[in-house]
Amino acid sequence: MSYCTQQDLIDRFSEDEMISLTDHAGIGKINTDVLNRAISDAKGEIDGYLGGRFSLPIHPVPELLEHRACDIARYYLYDDNATLHITERYKNAVKFLEGVASGKNSIGIDSAAPNRPAITRPRCKAVAMYSTAKRRASSDVCGCYIRNPIEHELGIKGCAQ
Known part of the structure; x- marks a missing residue:
C-alpha cells in the first residue's frame, strides 16, 4: 500500500504537471509506470524512516504522511531537474520524517506497533x-x-x- 496515489498527485500538483513529468513518449497522457515507480520510491523512503517506530504499512494513511509522500514522489519525478522550490519541499518532507523517526514529530497515530512481534534474543x-x-x-x-x-x-x- 502506498502513502499517496496518482490522483493525490494530480489533485495537489495538476494533471498537466504529471503528464509533463511522466510522458517521455510525447503521447499527452500520464505514464502510469513512471508515476507508480516514483510513488513506490517515495513509499520506500518513508518506510525507511518510520519502520523503527510503526507497524508497516501504515493504514489508513494520515493526511500529514500523504502530503509528504506527494512531495517526495514529485521530487523523484523531476529527477535532476527539480527546482529550488521542489527541492525545498522534498528536504522539508525528509526533515519531518526524521523528526517522526526520532519522536519529535507526530503523524497523528500511536507509535506503538501492535502487529510487530516482539524481538527477543536467546539468553x-x-x-x-x-x-x-x-x-x-x-x-x-x-x-x-x-x-x-x-x-x-x-x-x-x-x-x-
Whole structure:
C-alpha cells in the first residue's frame, strides 16, 4: 500500500504537471509506470524512516504522511531537474520524517506497533551445552545475552561480568 496515489498527485500538483513529468513518449497522457515507480520510491523512503517506530504499512494513511509522500514522489519525478522550490519541499518532507523517526514529530497515530512481534534474543543458557566442568555458561554467571562462553570469559562484546 502506498502513502499517496496518482490522483493525490494530480489533485495537489495538476494533471498537466504529471503528464509533463511522466510522458517521455510525447503521447499527452500520464505514464502510469513512471508515476507508480516514483510513488513506490517515495513509499520506500518513508518506510525507511518510520519502520523503527510503526507497524508497516501504515493504514489508513494520515493526511500529514500523504502530503509528504506527494512531495517526495514529485521530487523523484523531476529527477535532476527539480527546482529550488521542489527541492525545498522534498528536504522539508525528509526533515519531518526524521523528526517522526526520532519522536519529535507526530503523524497523528500511536507509535506503538501492535502487529510487530516482539524481538527477543536467546539468553546465554543456549550455550550451556558447550560448557565444560571448568567453564560455566555465561547466563549462569550474569544473565547476559552473550552466546559464546569463551567470549564471555574474555569479556568480549561488553559483558559486565
